[in-house]
Amino acid sequence: MAEIRVNPTRMELKKLKNRLITARRGHKLLKDKRDELMRRFLDVVREDRELRQAVEKGLRAAYAAFSIATGATGPRPLREALILPRAEGELTVGTHNLMSVICPTFSLRLPEDAGGGCYGFAFTSAELDPALEELSALTADLIRLAELEKTASLLALEIERTRRRVNALEYIMIPQYEEAIRRISMKLDENERGSRTRLMKVKDMMLMAAREAAAQRGDL
Amino acid sequence: MEQSDLSDLKQSGYRVAVLGDRDSVLGFLALGYAVYEAADPIEAERILRMLCADRSFAVIFLTEGLAPHLTHITDKFKDAPLPAIVTIPQADGLGQGYGMDSLHRAVERAVGADILS
Numbered sequence: 001m002a003e004i005r006v007n008p009t010r011m012e013l014k015k016l017k018n019r020l021i022t023a024r025r026g027h028k029l030l031k032d033k034r035d036e037l038m039r040r041f042l043d044v045v046r047e048d049r050e051l052r053q054a055v056e057k058g059l060r061a062a063y064a065a066f067s068i069a070t071g072a073t074g075p076r077p078l079r080e081a082l083i084l085p086r087a088e089g090e091l092t093v094g095t096h097n098l099m100s101v102i103c104p105t106f107s108l109r110l111p112e113d114a115g116g117g118c119y120g121f122a123f124t125s126a127e128l129d130p131a132l133e134e135l136s137a138l139t140a141d142l143i144r145l146a147e148l149e150k151t152a153s154l155l156a157l158e159i160e161r162t163r164r165r166v167n168a169l170e171y172i173m174i175p176q177y178e179e180a181i182r183r184i185s186m187k188l189d190e191n192e193r194g195s196r197t198r199l200m201k202v203k204d205m206m207l208m209a210a211r212e213a214a215a216q217r218g219d220l
Numbered sequence: 221m222e223q224s225d226l227s228d229l230k231q232s233g234y235r236v237a238v239l240g241d242r243d244s245v246l247g248f249l250a251l252g253y254a255v256y257e258a259a260d261p262i263e264a265e266r267i268l269r270m271l272c273a274d275r276s277f278a279v280i281f282l283t284e285g286l287a288p289h290l291t292h293i294t295d296k297f298k299d300a301p302l303p304a305i306v307t308i309p310q311a312d313g314l315g316q317g318y319g320m321d322s323l324h325r326a327v328e329r330a331v332g333a334d335i336l337s
């Protein structure tokens with residue numbers, strides 16, 4: 001592990017200790033953020049999954065209805081009936097803030113004549129109407145599905161990012177700070193012990209010198 | 221990665237596109253979606269690129285038969301706020317279950333394991 005190289009001084013020690021406290025606080029906050037993001041994400045995913053199952057079932061039913069209609073009318077007349085140019089639906093995009101992840105929300109306004117009554121009844125079979133009805137009933141769900149899937153993938157990105165930060169703090173930054181603090185305090189202790197023994201030695205020498213001086217005075 | 225802020229985008233006037241094979245998109249013709257037909261993945265790729273470049277599409281529905289061939293494009297827009305590219309089933313049942321798989325992949329990415337299954 002790469003270590004933090006700093007001068008073993010009290011200044012640096014104090015600085016490092018402060019940084020360790022900040023890192024610990026950040027780690028806790030990010031962990032909370034990750035947990036909450038995860039909870040919301042799972043809610044979204046659950047709803048998404050249910051909706052997707054419903055939509056897929058609905059679409060398959062609609063496709064089946066269309067193939068019956070195609071069989072009854074013939075593929076070319078059916079296309080001709082449906083291909084008429086008409087107004088497109090207008091989609092409005094809003095935003096939704098989920099734990100500061102900005103997610104889009106969609107609402108679709110379909111043209112008035114969507115779904116039925118826009119084709120000639122003379123050349124199409126009766127089976128076309130329920131098929132189109134089925135499909136147009138799915139519109140709201142389809143749009144909601146798009147919204148949920150987008151939200152899920154944006155949240156997944158944010159969770160991935162947050163998890164990386166949490167892990168970087170937990171397994172790299174905090175251990176590095178702790179190691180550096182340990183090293184500095186050991187160094188400082190060592191210096192202190194060194195100076196204490198030196199002082200004791202000096203004191204001994206001074207005492208010895210004083211004693212010798214006293215002895216010499218006594219001799220005189 | 222395509223990352224733009226949603227707040228400075230315009231709010232309304234977006235369009236919804238449906239891209240798929242002839243049979244699948246037939247019904248959508250009548251409903252007011254912008255419908256694009258693609259017979260094969262190569263054509264689909266060309267159309268999808270065009271749709272993504274055109275900023276007016278916010279939602280693009282892509283059929284499951286085509287989606288597995290176009291992941292190099294769809295992955296690029298996965299983390300962008302717009303457009304939302306959503307897979308829907310295809311009329312002939314090709315590539316069935318791909319849409320659900322992509323949901324599972326999103327879970328795997330976020331959680332680290334697929335906890336849905």
